[in-house]
Amino acid sequence: MEKIYPDEDLEIGAVAYNGAIVEEAASDEEQGMFEHFRLSVDPGQAPVRVDKYMSTHLEETSRNRIQSSIKQGYVRVNGKVAKANLIIRPGDVIQFVMPYRRRGYEILPENIPLDIVYEDDDLLVVNKPAGMVVHPGHGNYSGTLINALAWHLGLSQGPDAGDERMGILVHRIDKDTSGLLVVAKNDEAQLNLAGQFFKHTIDRRYEAVVWGNLPDDEGTVDTTIGRDPNDRLRFRVYEDPEKGKHAVTHYKVLERFGFVTRVECKLETGRTHQIRVHMAHIGHPLFNDERYGGAEIRKGTIYSKYKQFIRNCFELCPRQALHARTLGFVHPSTGKWMQFESPLPPEMTALLDKWRAYTTSGSAAALPDEE
Numbered sequence: 001m002e003k004i005y006p007d008e009d010l011e012i013g014a015v016a017y018n019g020a021i022v023e024e025a026a027s028d029e030e031q032g033m034f035e036h037f038r039l040s041v042d043p044g045q046a047p048v049r050v051d052k053y054m055s056t057h058l059e060e061t062s063r064n065r066i067q068s069s070i071k072q073g074y075v076r077v078n079g080k081v082a083k084a085n086l087i088i089r090p091g092d093v094i095q096f097v098m099p100y101r102r103r104g105y106e107i108l109p110e111n112i113p114l115d116i117v118y119e120d121d122d123l124l125v126v127n128k129p130a131g132m133v134v135h136p137g138h139g140n141y142s143g144t145l146i147n148a149l150a151w152h153l154g155l156s157q158g159p160d161a162g163d164e165r166m167g168i169l170v171h172r173i174d175k176d177t178s179g180l181l182v183v184a185k186n187d188e189a190q191l192n193l194a195g196q197f198f199k200h201t202i203d204r205r206y207e208a209v210v211w212g213n214l215p216d217d218e219g220t221v222d223t224t225i226g227r228d229p230n231d232r233l234r235f236r237v238y239e240d241p242e243k244g245k246h247a248v249t250h251y252k253v254l255e256r257f258g259f260v261t262r263v264e265c266k267l268e269t270g271r272t273h274q275i276r277v278h279m280a281h282i283g284h285p286l287f288n289d290e291r292y293g294g295a296e297i298r299k300g301t302i303y304s305k306y307k308q309f310i311r312n313c314f315e316l317c318p319r320q321a322l323h324a325r326t327l328g329f330v331h332p333s334t335g336k337w338m339q340f341e342s343p344l345p346p347e348m349t350a351l352l353d354k355w356r357a358y359t360t361s362g363s364a365a366a367l368p369d370e371e
Contacts, residue, residue: 039094050077050094051084065187069096072191097194107136109155112148117340122189122333123182127342130178130319135169149183170194171270178345179206179324184332192332197270203328204267206275207254207344209321209351210284211298214253214261221249221278225271234291235273237281247271249278257355259299260287264325275322287313287351289320309358317351 039057051070055063067084069075075082075096088094115127126145133140136147149155149168168184170193184190196202226244228234238244248268255262261284265275276292279285285294295314300306328339344352 037096039096041088041090041092041094043090045088045090047087047089049084050075050082050086050088053088054094054096068187068191072195074191074195107146107150108142109151110142110147111151112143114145114148114152116152117180117342118338122186122331123184123193125327125340126181126183128173128178128181128324130176130345130347133175134172134181145181153185171197173324174273174276174320174322176319177206177322177324178342178348180327180340180342181324182327182329189332193329196329200268201330203326203339204270204324205326206265206267207323207325207348208263208265208275208279209287209317209348209355210261210263210279211259211287211294212261212284213256213258213299214251214263214284217253219251219282221247221251221282223247223278223281225274225277235271235277237277245269245271247274247278249275251279255352257359260355262352276320287321288317289322291320294320309354313351313354316354317347319347321348321351323348 039054041053045053051063051066054066054075055061058066066075070082070084073081075094077086077088077092077094079093079095082094115129116124117127118125126149128134128145133144134146136142136144146169153168168190170182170184170190173179173181182193184193223237223246224239224241224244225235225247226238228236235244246269250266250268252264252266253261254264263279265279267274271277273292276286276289280289280292280294285292285298288295297307297310300310323342323344325342325344326340327342328337330336331338
């Protein structure tokens with residue numbers, strides 16, 4: 001029997017392929033939509049085309065999905081990108097990624113309104129509100145973006161249904177982050193879009209409000225990010241590159257309010273919680289980001305009026321002040337560049353207006369800074 005192994009030391013779940021139990025890779029925004037595997041060819045295997053070999057040994061995966069993965073460059077043999085007609089031989093190592101198949105549990109279509117900013121036969125772009133979970137799991141099995149998409153796209157979602165298109169997502173944003181997501185409608189579109197994420201050619205820009213007054217107008221945070229062993233819901237920066245994944249965020253100051261700053265963050269990579277971790281790492285956590293220390297007064301004064309002002313700000317924007325504003329990519333069928341912009345949601349607009357009023361009124365300058 002063939003041997004199949006996870007290609008990365010990531011987590012979550014297990015899948016059976018032809019009798020072999022394979023752990024799934026998950027976690028990062030850009031990698032968490034795909035399974036990463038390594039398959040070692042048995043010593044007694046006769047020479048055969050790589051697409052035929054994979055089709056034979058991945059019985060639950062269609063030939064079309066395999067050929068799509070090969071076409072997009074997601075299949076490597078002995079470290080080199082493979083073509084469908086490549087002949088594999090005993091001892092060869094095949095590494096590949098494929099979109100996640102639908103989970104084994106039932107996902108019920110739900111008639112949840114979606115803010116769709118663009119849609120065609122291959123994809124759609126959704127403006128997700130804060131508070132909506134993207135994918136079911138960990139106690140959130142309804143009310144998610146996937147439930148809403150199942151209704152909108154008319155997908156069959158029973159655990160034994162033949163429609164495998166629950167691998168339509170190619171990236172995610174956090175529950176309490178608002179903004180743009182692209183959703184693929186077919187395997188070809190998903191593989192193509194995911195390739196753009198892997199190659200870091202997608203244009204993703206976020207707006208955020210962070211604590212403190214950044215010293216420079218522009219900067220880059222370049223670190224290794226991994227899961228925090230003391231809190232599985234958090235991530236942290238490591239000095240050792242072996243303990244996580246390379247992550248790069250470019251930031252630019254858009255507006256200064258003394259005690260907080262409005263910034264644009266451009267992602268070069270797409271790690272889980274990347275902006276939240278990076279801004280906290282440089283001493284400027286996102287405003288009202290409870291998980292990373294932003295839901296308390298980090299900069300400002302000791303006066304009760306200021307404390308009440310901050311409490312009012314938290315009530316106006318009761319989640320981390322982060323919005324996925326810009327999304328740009330090459331259309332998988334037309335080859336044309338597509339660019340989408342999402343205006344700031346009302347809660348972030350209200351937060352900024354309140355800080356502008358506070359700053360222009362002279363309140364910030366009149367109070368001593370206890371930083």
